[in-house]
Amino acid sequence: MKLESKIPEGPLAEKWARQKFSLKLVNPANKRKYDIIVVGTGLAGASAAASLAELGYNVKAFCFQDSPRRAHSIAAQGGINAAKNYQNDGDSVFRLFYDTIKGGDYRAREGNVYRLAEVSVNIIDQCVAQGVPFAREYGGLLANRSFGGSQVSRTFYARGQTGQQLLLGAYSALSRQVSTGKVKLYPRTEMLDLVVEGGKARGIITRNLVTGKIESHSGHAVLLCTGGYGNVFYLSTNAMGSNATAAWRAHKKGAVFGNPCFTQIHPTCIPVSGHYQSKLTLMSESLRNDGRVWAPKSKEDAQKIQKGQLRANDLSEDARDYFLERRYPSFGNLVPRDVASRNAKYVCDEGRGVSKTGLAVYLDFADAIKRDGKKTIEAKYGNLFEMYEKITGENPYETPMMIYPAVHYTMGGLWVDYNLMTSIPGLYALGEANFSDHGANRLGASALMQGLADGYFVIPYTVGDYLANIGPADKIPVDAPAFKEAEKKVHEQIDRLLAIKGERPVDDLHKELGHIMWEYCGMARTAEGLQIAREKIKALKKEFWSNVKVLGDSQEMNQALEQASRVADFIELGALMVEDALNRNESCGGHFREEYQTPDGEALRDDANYAYVAAWEYQGDDQPELLNKEMLEFENVKLTQRSYK
Amino acid sequence: MKINLKVWRQKNSNTEGKLVEYHLDNVSEDMSFLEMFDVLNDSLTRKGEDPVTFDHDCREGICGTCSMYINGRPHGPQTGATTCQLHMRSFNDGDTIVVEPWRARAFPVIKDLMVDRSAFDRIIQSGGYVSVNTGSARDANEILIPRTIADEAMDAAACIGCGACVAACKNASAMLFVSAKVSQLAILPQGQAEHKERAERMVAQMDAEGFGACSFTGACSVECPKSISLDHIARMNREYLGAKLTSDNA
Incomplete structure (x- = not known):
């Protein structure tokens, strides 16, 4: 397959403007003749659905949650970046672009990332106009803070609930369009297949989660805004329902999947407490602005702490190792996520971890409280401290928090061109569901920016170009053979899952997949380990399809059935992640292959051989996928070894 | 901890529901309330009994999906917290806990503890x-x-x-x-x-x-x-x- 990125010609700063001018427009009177399907109602989906409806298109919006307001964007805490330079501290569109490209370890497209930085400023304006209550200074102007890995203050925030407020803003815009009749909402409805006919995306097959009814929906274009696939690992900071099914089934219908192995492990999460653990909770990375990360210098002290014979506060300053400050004097505790996570892992691997399991390090606010006072710290992080105390039963004002890395975000996703179109014409992917803007590692406060950039400011322009080219007549009815065939396959898979009647509940198999992925395809990977994972996943797939136990039937609310169908896809996607990690013989960003590191343990890229997007093409059940390469070209930044020393 | 549960079971909006008793023996105080339900559902599934349907998603207190009426209080005994943020350390060994769905005409029950909001x-x-x-x-x-x-x-x-x-x-x-x-x-x-x-x-x-x-x-x-x-x-x-x-x- 030939992958064309369709990045426009011309200087970086003019590309998007040129593209906007060259894209065809749909006549205002004709917009009502087009139907657009939007799957997912998080930041990307809600903003896209609202903006497209405002333009006059007919939109159908689907979500598996009971309300669009509950999409997992809601849980983002820290903030959203924008190159407003309100703080006069040297920020600019180019600097945000540069930081994002560098932070992604030079595995993202220059054109896409520059556009992201460029529209970031419009996002803030839009959200404020909607009534999003961003934090303010006393004079009434917007407040900013610096955020993970950034040396300027460009992050806008609403307490520790920025994702919630931005999503409620987008949800309110969406709700307004529902009231005008331009958007029809389908909550508690899950997409189970994509319908492709004549080489174009024609619609989707869904299951009503309350009644179990399988339905077909036809449209001129389909937008997947379905988030990431972190739940491949079972334990992650994702919501329990976050899944890859829509994206994966589109992949099996021909949409190539970009860089599946690029996953982000977030350094500041609450550690695992037991085998029953169902999810991991993130503590916003903004905590690293004031908290100092440390572990005991000696293994002996760590062991005593693990056994409960010693407490953190008992250790004197010289018995503590502030390992991020020591190794990275210029960035200190603010190094990017991948670097912070890996270093916590090393410390624990050395036996210097704390907590009962030995898999945790400290995040200490004692100095910040001494310096700024408890009140200031409370104003900044009060709700996070409370959340921590609710989960762990410990008071972080008095004793250091314990943190450990957890799977948080997936940079990989469906491959898209500059217009956000996948390799299937008429099928688009927005937000975390696509692969495009974060390279091998995403910077803090950039996910919200990307989701809203795609939905509010990119797709309204680019989808029009496709629609204008195909014309309103180019749509097929839901009783066309392509829909009937896809419906039949969906029914068959559901019946097959219910017919297995094996021994193991879905979660049990999902946990096993999670263990394999975390162990062999997590923070540090080796060729040897990945080969083990490959075999284990193969065996697990067999076990799943012969031994999963799903009770009940398909014509009712059946949560185990929903979950089983998602886990079946996670297993296949997990296998592809392993292949991708095995193929990429270099370390970059969140992908760390132990064989490829600098003498002092940093990721060692191989730009000569791997400066490409690995775009995998499905070849049929249990067939190896075909690797396509989109070479990345860098004209505006010089590829350097990332250094945060 | 040992916990006795009385859980509202209702097949769908057209049938009547009732409280059903369950006993759990190995509850850890570090478990969240919903993780206790995961453990219950795991054991029900292994026994071939229909697991309890309940709404939940982010499990960090922000999505607003979880909705259990616990011992006569929405989201249980803790204040300022959702059901998913409630941990078993808020209960005592041997406690009996009654769990029902939200009760309101405008929130009809879909199944068990799940309602339509x-x-x-x-x-x-x-x-x-x-x-x-x-x-x-x-x-x-x-x-x-x-x-x-x-x-x-x-x-x-x-x-x-x-x-x-x-x-x-x-x-x-x-x-x-x-x-x-x-x-x-x-x-x-x-x-x-x-x-x-x-x-x-x-x-x-x-x-x-x-x-x-x-x-x-x-x-x-x-x-x-x-x-x-x-x-x-x-x-x-x-x-x-x-x-x-x-x-x-x-």
Whole structure:
């Protein structure tokens, strides 16, 4: 397959403007003749659905949650970046672009990332106009803070609930369009297949989660805004329902999947407490602005702490190792996520971890409280401290928090061109569901920016170009053979899952997949380990399809059935992640292959051989996928070894 | 810990439900309440019994999906927390815990502990927004909002739409939910242009959905996992009255 990125010609700063001018427009009177399907109602989906409806298109919006307001964007805490330079501290569109490209370890497209930085400023304006209550200074102007890995203050925030407020803003815009009749909402409805006919995306097959009814929906274009696939690992900071099914089934219908192995492990999460653990909770990375990360210098002290014979506060300053400050004097505790996570892992691997399991390090606010006072710290992080105390039963004002890395975000996703179109014409992917803007590692406060950039400011322009080219007549009815065939396959898979009647509940198999992925395809990977994972996943797939136990039937609310169908896809996607990690013989960003590191343990890229997007093409059940390469070209930044020393 | 559970089981909205007893022997105090239900469902599934259906998603207290009525209180004994944030250390060995769905005419039961809260979405659709199309905003810093106002708006905007306020109210009133949105947009300059119609429309929709009247007992605010203040109800009443007295729309 030939992958064309369709990045426009011309200087970086003019590309998007040129593209906007060259894209065809749909006549205002004709917009009502087009139907657009939007799957997912998080930041990307809600903003896209609202903006497209405002333009006059007919939109159908689907979500598996009971309300669009509950999409997992809601849980983002820290903030959203924008190159407003309100703080006069040297920020600019180019600097945000540069930081994002560098932070992604030079595995993202220059054109896409520059556009992201460029529209970031419009996002803030839009959200404020909607009534999003961003934090303010006393004079009434917007407040900013610096955020993970950034040396300027460009992050806008609403307490520790920025994702919630931005999503409620987008949800309110969406709700307004529902009231005008331009958007029809389908909550508690899950997409189970994509319908492709004549080489174009024609619609989707869904299951009503309350009644179990399988339905077909036809449209001129389909937008997947379905988030990431972190739940491949079972334990992650994702919501329990976050899944890859829509994206994966589109992949099996021909949409190539970009860089599946690029996953982000977030350094500041609450550690695992037991085998029953169902999810991991993130503590916003903004905590690293004031908290100092440390572990005991000696293994002996760590062991005593693990056994409960010693407490953190008992250790004197010289018995503590502030390992991020020591190794990275210029960035200190603010190094990017991948670097912070890996270093916590090393410390624990050395036996210097704390907590009962030995898999945790400290995040200490004692100095910040001494310096700024408890009140200031409370104003900044009060709700996070409370959340921590609710989960762990410990008071972080008095004793250091314990943190450990957890799977948080997936940079990989469906491959898209500059217009956000996948390799299937008429099928688009927005937000975390696509692969495009974060390279091998995403910077803090950039996910919200990307989701809203795609939905509010990119797709309204680019989808029009496709629609204008195909014309309103180019749509097929839901009783066309392509829909009937896809419906039949969906029914068959559901019946097959219910017919297995094996021994193991879905979660049990999902946990096993999670263990394999975390162990062999997590923070540090080796060729040897990945080969083990490959075999284990193969065996697990067999076990799943012969031994999963799903009770009940398909014509009712059946949560185990929903979950089983998602886990079946996670297993296949997990296998592809392993292949991708095995193929990429270099370390970059969140992908760390132990064989490829600098003498002092940093990721060692191989730009000569791997400066490409690995775009995998499905070849049929249990067939190896075909690797396509989109070479990345860098004209505006010089590829350097990332250094945060 | 040993825990005895009495859980509401109801096959669907057309059948009657009842409380069913379950006993769990190995409950850890570090488990979340929902993780205890995971353990219960695992054992029910292995025994071939239908697992308990319940709503849950983010499990960190922000999505507003989880909704269990525990020992007569929405989200259980802890204040300022959702069901998913409740941990078993809040209970004692040997406790009997009664778990029911939200009870309200406007929230019909779908199955077991899961209810239909789409009435809340329809209330927001009736006016819980600022009418501003994408692209038509001016520079964000041109709107000055004093910090105290921004903070107050944020307090109201923190609502997660879980419905605990309705479940806590003897009249199943949705006033706290509705007033939080009305209030947030009423105190911000961005919401001024539409503030009268907003209050009128949202109240009308609330009534149409079958929520009860507010008798200002304050139970909603006490049980609200985000501690939304009753002040917002007072502000909404002012907004609504003012709108009724002066508007042409009524």
